Amino acid sequence: MSESTEISAFEHYRQVLARRDAQELATLAQIKRFNECFYGDAEFREGLLADPEKAGELTRERGLDLDPEDIAPFWQNGPMPRLEKEALEGYPLAQLWTDWISELLKFREMIRQGGDSGGLNPAFDAWRRRQMARLGSELGNHADTITHSVFAFELSHGCSMGCWFCGVGAEPLAGVWAYTPENRQLWREILQRSQQLLNGSLQTGFCYWATEPADNPDYLSFIADFHQISGEMPQTTTAAPLKDLAWTRELMDMHRRHPSVPPRFSVLSTPILRRLHETFSPAELFGVELVLQTKGTLVQRAASGRNMEAEPKEEGPLPGTIACVSGFLVNLTQGHIRLISPCQASENWPLGYRVYAEGAFSDAEEFGDFIQQAVAEHMPRQADGLPLLAWRRDLAYEPLPDGFTLENRFKRHTVKGQPFLAEMGKLIAAGRYSAGEVIDRLCQGGADFFGVQASLQDLFDRGRLDDEPAPVEPAQRRAS
């Protein structure tokens, strides 16, 4: 993690857990389960809202030892994902939960801000920051939920689950990477090479993408190696938590012994949610995030991959991507590696991420060579590393007498305050000039060289300039 972060995000998570006593953790586990029922089980929610007098009875029927009146602000007026502080006055349990969630949100933000190489590779760190800034402008507030993890390792090819809404368009399962002695050695060398090149950013990595972890019978051995080498457990998201309970319990136990980031269960239906609640106590599931994909869920899905054409909800689908990696997507079964970054899903990028470079490797040396080449070729530190300057495609440019605006459906950026900005905006909008030509033209008109250069660098760092790679061929758009 970045040296500028006093403690790592993972240490923050451990401290957040350690600060709560057993009673508080037990109460939080009860509230968490109540919320899972309320948001993921339409029958429970509708029953509660139709007859609030019966809320206690309905809650007890779900095995909960919680008076719903104690957290009334969360549900009495319908779903309330965000509440003003005043609404929680007189509700200490609701306050306890809200504080817990705030600390988890801080944890996510710490991964975003600190998940780079900590200065070991300045070009990579600047590129990742630029992608974060670009996405913030491209997707608006939704981008704040994206961690920009640096590595995703697929340990299978394809996925057995075939979810209709799959945001990364996973193909059917075609093979898994076995934990043979040779593969174990290669795996460990790849993790070590990742760490040598990009330092603690390996800790933000995880071992799935368009794959289901439970498809690979050796998955737990691979993540044990990941923990040993990186120092942290990688996040796991499984959509098959009931397939093999011994496997699931072992996964949960590994996270209990080495807390770093909560594992996640993707819950595909209401009956699965109920079975999970029957199988695991609230305390057992407290450390597991449930991703509620049930019918009637109040949790929105991003419009990307197979969900791109999905029926919009009343409020419309979320801006489209579930991709969360600005870095390297690696498939071990195929020896395939890509440099990617999230974006709005589109015809060019239906899976919600751009592909800047791709290649093959057969050993850790070639794997490392790809990373180094990708940094050298695709991560310029300055705008003069772009062949021609242009505004991003999603931004509409409008001239102002003393500058310009750039606008999409989420953001409006106004740039003014320097006499040369109106002309700079026009030259970049033409899409015909390199950085050197823009600087020359403005300086010939009397602008200050250093002022022009600083403004250009600022626009570059904020991700306003177009650095979109050429789209990959449809045949290469496979999920893995």
Ligand code: SF4
């Ligand atoms: S959403 Fe996850 S589990 Fe479902 S098909 Fe896609 S990759 Fe597989």
